[in-house]
Amino acid sequence: MELPEKKLSTRDYVVIASLLFGLFFGAGNLIFPLHLGQLAGANWFPAMLGFLVTAVALPLLGVLAIAATHAEGVYDIGRPLGGVFALVFMVLIHATIGPMFGTPRTATVSFTTGVLPMLPKDWQQGGLLVFSALFFGAAFFLSYKERKITTAVGKVLNPIFLVLLFFVFFVGYLHPMGNPAAQTVTAAYKNGSFMNGFLQGYNTMDALAALAFGVTVVTAVRGLGLKNDDHVAKATAKAGVMATSFIGLIYVALIVLGSMSLAHFKLSPEGGTAFNQVVTYYFGTAGHAVLATLLTLTCLTTAVGLVAAFAQDFHRHFPKVSYRAWLALTSFLSFLTANFGLEQIIAWSVPMLMFLYPFSMVLILMSVFGKAFHHDPVVYRVVVAFTTVPAVLDMFAAFPAVVSQSAVGLALHSFQLHYLPFAAMGLGWLVPAAVGLVIGLVAHTVKTRRATALAKVQAEQN
Structure with missing residues (x-):
């Protein structure tokens, strides 16, 4: 007689939602909304709405698409168009958010914004080489056993990151730098703040990541004891709603914080500089250490998800090469690309x-x-x-x-x-x-x- 399938507890859903949060939330998710707040100034609210469409609603729909179609990855989403299209689409998505751009960016952003300001000038190039090697070595190690990814990301890295981030929010809103409604609006955001916010959401890459992470999340849900496809789909969808809602709240806090920072700082060239300004304002020299830790933790969680999703999907479609061999390949290629530098990426x-x-x-x-x-x-x-x-x-x-x-x-x-x-x-x-x-x-x-x-x-x- 077949035993009834296990029902997930609230704690299980929180763990899966935490996994999804960690996979989605990388350095770009910190720096792009903060910079958007600076660009939009007093028009932060419509810019925020546009950003939330492509950076929250669309990734949530991506998770729901995986759940609704019982898909396990990018390939399944493109399959109605035929096997050739589905395979090409899968390769392009994984290459873009993987070793070509997305995964290397996790190392270069955390190094350029968090670590580089603390290094002597003559250590900069060599510093990136050493940092990226250690970074992707850690990502490879944490992704080595597929069943351990949930523990590594959802139970260990995320809580540390969130404690640090909410400490920054607590201090920032307890002692606000200025009134966001009174800040300067850049030319592009005077009349087109919603659409510009909409397009800025592309930079998070989360809609693409939602499709790519499908196989990682489904594997994690099945690892908690669910086997029935409908139950797996419902659990994935519920965890997706929890994770993306939480991410949306953080985006709102970051956008407003970015707008408030204009009361003390000029518009920064990119969000990493803006975040550096904010933490330095509140925490002084120690702010660099806080920033470096924050960025490295959140980037590492995303890198773990990206290299694991790449390896899982490619092993699924090219099974002659093992998961661990694909994992080693994408980690090494990401390390190489990272050393071209953040601007080129x-x-x-x-x-x-x-x-x-x-x-x-x-x-x-x-x-x-x-x-x-x-x-x-x-x-x-x-x-x-x-x-x-x-x-x-x-x-x-x-x-x-x-x-x-x-x-x-x-x-x-x-x-x-x-x-x-x-x-x-x-x-x-x-x-x-x-x-x-x-x-x-x-x-x-x-x-x-x-x-x-x-x-x-x-x-x-x-």
Whole structure:
């Protein structure tokens, strides 16, 4: 007789939510909202709303997409479009948030912002080499046993990080630097604060990460004793709501803190400098140590999730290479890329994000709401086909000047601005994708009616 399946306790849900939080919340999740607060100034509220759409709501939908479709990773989300598309999409997502950009950024941000200010100038390049080697060595070690990832991230690293972060919040709001409603607004945020906040949310990479982390979270949920797919899906969704809601609250606190900091500091070039200014203001020289610890902890939790998700998904689809071999490969490649430096990584990651985010958004939405059209591949194909050209144009427009300001780049951008609504906002894909959805749904309806009519005729003949 089969025993009834275990029911997860509240503590189990908290552990899974903590795992998700740790996987999502990296250095970018600290520095981008803080910098957004400085950019938006008094207009922090609409900018915050836009940021929460792409940095909280969309990643939550990504988790729900994994849960609703009983998927275990990126491949399953793209599977309605065929095996080749699903495999290419999986490789591009993992490469972008993995060893090409996302994972190396976890080391370079924590080093550049937290550690570098404490080093002598002649130690800087060698310091990054040593720090990144130790950093990815630790990520490899913590990810080595798949079943131990939940313990490493959810039970150990997160609590330490959160205690430090909320100590910063406590002091910052107990002694506010200024009134956020009275701060200067940069030109871009005077009229377009919501849309600029929306696009800033891309930088967190969390919508892409939500798809990639699916296999890690599902593995962790099953490790707690759940086997039934429906129960695993519900547990994943519930933990996703808990984790992303908590992340949203932290974003709000960071954005307001960033806006308040303008009362004492000029607009910083990026969020790492802004965070350094804030902790130095409140804690003096000791602030550097607090900042370095905060960034290293949160970056390490994200790095653990990224290298593990890469290794799990690639082992699943290329099983001749073991999980640990894939883990070693992605850790080593991330170490190499990290040593190109933070500026180069960010400069070349933005074009890939502008290319992949439209596909991710439409696939997430169709996965969540796909029951309405029975996940018909026809709808998927038409929507993705209509999204492709605008996504490619967005990518070219976001490339560094050597590409975007070339004759070809300028010609493509001119075409994009002339023919695609909202292209100037970085949303040139929106209208084509909507048109593709309408066409796809019409095609699905026609196909369904024809199949129903044919079945009725056959029934009458029999």
